[in-house]
Amino acid sequence: MFTEEDILAAEEALRQAMLSSDVVALDALLSDDLLFVNHTGQLFDKEADLAPHRSGALxxxxxxxxxxxxxxxxxxxxVIVRASLSGEFQxxxxxxDFRYTRVWQVVDDAPQVISAHCTALG
Incomplete structure (x- = not known):
């Protein structure tokens, strides 16, 4: 069983990978079966979520x-987080400010995000 520290370390690894658009790290942290709903309600699979990082659009x-x-x-x-983000998209x-809900599952002894949802906060 993973400890709270393990899951929080995975959350920090995800944060760092998102900031640096580290597609290799993101690929390891996201489940192949990922379902992500963004702040506009669009549904993405893993490849669609990785694409803007891979292309440099995000x-x-x-x-x-x-x-x-x-x-x-x-x-x-x-894990539910509130986060302040800035950057460029396309x-x-x-x-x-956004609130994210992430469901982490254990796959091959490593935590991966299987589902996530984002809400923009006014």
Whole structure:
């Protein structure tokens, strides 16, 4: 069973990989069966989620986690974070506060995100 520290370390690894668009690290942290709903309600699979990092269309310059809650499941955990982000998407600058819900599962002795949802906070 993974400890709280293991899941929080995976969350930090995900944050760092998103900031640097490290597709190799993101590939390891995201399940092949990922389902991600973004802040506009669009549904993405793993490849669609990785594509803007891979192409350079998404460049994060800030991703600060300001709140974090963790709840264990029988084979993983649910983590809810509030984060302030800024960067560029397809050349347009953005910034905002978002709440993410991520479901982590254990696959081959490593935590991976199987499902995630993002909500933009006003």
């Amino acid at each position: 460049r994060l310059t800030r991703l600060d986690v300001t709140e974090q809650e963790l709840r264990y499941l029988s084979a993983g955990a649910v 050349g347009a600058r953005f910034e905002g």
